[in-house]
Amino acid sequence: MKPAPFAYVRARSLDEALGCLVADPEAKILAGGQSLVPMMNMRLARPSTLVDLNAVAELSGVDAAADGGLAIGALTRHTDLVTSPLVRERAPLLATAAAHIGHRAIRNRGTLGGSLAHADPAAELPAAVLALGATLVAAGPGGRRRIAADDFFLGLFATALAADEILVAVETPPHRDAAWGFAEVARRAGDFAIAGAAVAAIPGDVGRSARVRLVAFGVDDRPIRLTAAEIHLGDPALTPDAAAAAGAAAAGCCHPAADVHASAEYRRHLVSVLTEQVVREAAGRRAARREGESRWSQSP
Ligand SMILES: Cc1cc2nc3c(=O)[nH]c(=O)nc-3n(C[C@H](O)[C@H](O)[C@H](O)COP(=O)(O)OP(=O)(O)OC[C@H]3O[C@@H](n4cnc5c(N)ncnc54)[C@H](O)[C@@H]3O)c2cc1C
Structure with a gap:
């Protein structure tokens, strides 16, 4: 099947992407597209505008935090979680969970933020960030807020993100005792x-x-x-x-x-x-x- 007609914006910055969500309440973020595009093709989702985050470089990558944990950009691909030496050292649970997602082609496109925002109850990454007691960072028109993983997943495909918010990062605490x-x-x-x-x-x-x-x-x-x-x-x-x-x-x-x-x-x-x-x-x-x-x- 083919999706319903939609407009497309390739955002160059986080502010531009946030502006698009404010301008069009029916707009949706496009990250890896591995869940959203099939849903659009089946007409289970009909966003009027797709706001593509893939050119917003600041949303990708893994950084070591001073406390021994990690700060991971929402656009980081599943494959990068699997292969990143930092993730394997500081959050091996996350690397292992990501390796169980779909197949290589899906892991090469799908993103951490997309999986968490989509909130499939059978998905691996939401379970991993919940077990790690991670903190999710959302950006909206009023600035940024930090949401504990315990408060993020509200139900079937439902999260604490508002329609005009974008998940920008995930912070994991220091790894303890290899346990x-x-x-x-x-x-x-x-x-x-x-x-x-x-x-x-x-x-x-x-x-x-x-x-x-x-x-x-x-x-x-x-x-x-x-x-x-x-x-x-x-x-x-x-x-x-x-x-x-x-x-x-x-x-x-x-x-x-x-x-x-x-x-x-x-x-x-x-x-x-x-x-x-x-x-x-x-x-x-x-x-x-x-x-x-x-x-x-x-x-x-
Ligand atoms: C054949 C197949 C098998 C799969 N198997 C598995 C599996 O075994 N386990 C698993 O967990 N997943 C699986 N997936 C789904 C895959 O992991 C997706 O990558 C993931 O669920 C969504 O990530 P994405 O980056 O592709 O998000 P997209 O599809 O681009 O977006 C998904 C949703 O999240 C929203 N969104 C995306 N990024 C953000 C953001 N930063 N802030 C706010 N909202 C955002 C979008 O608007 C959309 O509503 C599979 C997919 C396919 C096609």
Whole structure:
């Protein structure tokens, strides 16, 4: 099918793009086009103007933040998340999640900001930024505001972004103790997940131990925190033993729907199994890191 007629603006700056959104309330941002263009072709989306961000260079790239975290431009492609040495070092959960998206051609065009703004409940990157406790930076006519990932995803394809706002960056906190895990089940490699889980240990408040954040995706109308499972996992309690308790608790946290791919019951079962799996992964990584550190400190 072909899209309904639309106007096209290749914005040269963020201000120009924001001006286009104010001038036309029916305008939409075009980033990688991997979700928007198929929706336009199926006439599920009919923007009157497409505001193309691809020439706004300031929105791409990965920067190291002074606190040990990252600031990542919204237009950064999935492929760059997968291959960036900085992302692999400081937010390996994000790099791993991005590697599960679709196929190479899709990852070469699709963007971090596009995936978060689109807010597909089965998408990998929304789940990863939620597990990391990231902060999303939005620019609008009144300036910039920072939105916690916990407050960003509001429902099925719905976010806290206003129609005249553009997601410009994502800030991830410092990586803690190598304690992270990511797993999903899909029918074929490259398909959207039937269900998935992610876990990350992030720094606690000053003087406090790390907090462990557990997230499931594909099993509710948005990525969800598995808070009833998190209570089994403090920093000292991130152990394989606690993984089974967390997995059992996780199934009760979600409200999966049945569709042609899986029943609600099967998705609930997957959440339980995948939660246990990612917690075991995180515990194993942390133990390996600590063993490496103690060997290093004992070497003459
Ligand atoms: C065959 C196929 C398989 C796929 N498989 C997966 C998969 O397994 N997992 C997965 O997560 N995704 C998958 N995708 C989707 C892909 O990841 C998209 O790249 C992503 O969902 C949207 O990113 P985009 O940059 O292409 O955004 P676009 O398609 O350009 O935009 C998507 C939406 O976000 C808005 N938007 C984009 N950028 C911004 C911004 N900076 N600020 C505000 N609003 C913005 C647009 O206006 C639009 O409403 C698949 C796509 C295809 C075609």
